[in-house]
Amino acid sequence: MGNFNSVLTLQKMVFDRIEFDRKGFKNTNELKFGLQVQIGLDKNDTYKVTLVLNGTKQDEYNMEISLSGFFKVEEQEKLDDKMVQDLINKNAVAILMPYLRSELTLLTAQPDTDSVVLPPFNINKMFGN
Amino acid sequence: MKEFVKLDKYGQLYIDRVLFESYFPVIFTCVNDKKDIFIGVCCQNNEKGCKWLLGKTNGISIVRMLRDEITIRQLLLECSSGKISVDYVQNRYIVAYDNSDWDEKSPYLPKEDSYMYAEDGEFEEEINYFSSMEYYVHYNGECYKPIAEAMGTINKGIEPMADALAVFASAIGNISISSEVVSTLRVFGELCTNFAANTGKYSNEEQYKLVFNSTFSVSPKDLGMELGSEDDNYINAA
Structure with a gap:
């Protein structure tokens, strides 16, 4: 059997913040979300990738979900910078996105609230091909 | 530390800890200048020469092997990378990667049931050592x-x-x-319309006069249930 190990390894993953702030009863106002991606690097070559999803449904609720994943790229010295950048910017974000999506659905699966499912994201387009 | 072999991919390896030895180290760990950890197994030592199988691994996997959670074979095949084969013949090292020595039926790989079979506390020092080698992942964003x-x-x-x-x-x-x-809850809402109370406009707490506010402290023992060997256990659990 071949070796399918990835050079990109996920060390830890945690939710930093899960907030739901009720403003009013269910309405038909438009739902707006903002997605923020923050990537940091520490001295041990560990990347911290944080996805922050802010949502507002006017007069009904505000919500925020922050999710952080800690990644390491094995044998980084053998990879060119662009490949490492793509692994973190694209693959790491793509790995975290389903967990963020699932948590949003769980958070909005409440009485008198429409449950929300984020669509699939084209991560390549988010960060440029 | 004693120098072992220099690999073109990973640099100079130094013998770190000997986990099992006879007249020579049989199962041991190595580190390189970057503090990468390698597991080494001597699978041949005779007139034909010496042969070692090495794999780049981590402290956690070595601890699992020392605790008999995985076999030595599993550590080499499933919990390490590189698949390094080192031969010492005629006073020189010959290094190869992922060769036939690593085939599933290779006679050089440890057997399927090759546990360390450690006695209680035998590898306690090594377990503490390899556990501490794992680098610390900082949570604080300032790092x-x-x-x-x-x-x-x-x-x-x-x-x-x-x-x-x-x-x-x-x-x-x-x-x-x-x-x-x-709208995953729409059906539920429609079915229960007749039973829903019309509470009027949602308001924040400030508009309601506080009549009761208390916190509860409950011992976990009070919440638990002990099930004896009775016929109505399931009823009690419900």
Whole structure:
């Protein structure tokens, strides 16, 4: 059997913040979300990738979900910078996105609230091909 | 530490800990200058020469082997990378990667049931040592130097602007991603309409006079249930 190990390894993953702030009863106002991606690097070559999803449904609720994943790229010295950048910017974000999506659905699966499912994201387009 | 062999891929290896030995180290660990950890197994030592199988691994996997959670074979095949084969013949080292020595039926690999079979406390010092070798992952964001950031808004009906994103090389900019709200609870709401109370406008707590406010402290023992060997256990559990 071949070796399918990835050079990109996920060390830890945690939710930093899960907030739901009720403003009013269910309405038909438009739902707006903002997605923020923050990537940091520490001295041990560990990347911290944080996805922050802010949502507002006017007069009904505000919500925020922050999710952080800690990644390491094995044998980084053998990879060119662009490949490492793509692994973190694209693959790491793509790995975290389903967990963020699932948590949003769980958070909005409440009485008198429409449950929300984020669509699939084209991560390549988010960060440029 | 004693020098072992110099590998073109991983540099100079030094013998770190000997986990099992006879007249020579049989199962041992190595480190290189970058503090990468390697597991080494001597699978041949006779007139034909010496042969070692080495794999790049980590402290956690070695601890698992020392605790007999995995076999030595599993550590080499499943919990290490590199598949390094080192031969010492005629006073020189010959290094190969992922050769036939690593085939599933290779006679050089440890057997299927090759546990360490450690006695209680035999590897306690080594377990503490390898557990401490795992690097610490910082949670505090101040330890991380920002290298990229992206922001975007998600509005229903707005398609991604692919052309604008083409210049998003430094991963900083604005993006728009369409979304859709899925009403998964609509059926439930309709079925219960007749029973729902019309409570009027939702208001914040400030408009309600506080009549009761208390916190409860309950011992976990009070919440638990002990099930004896009785016929009505399931009823009690419900």
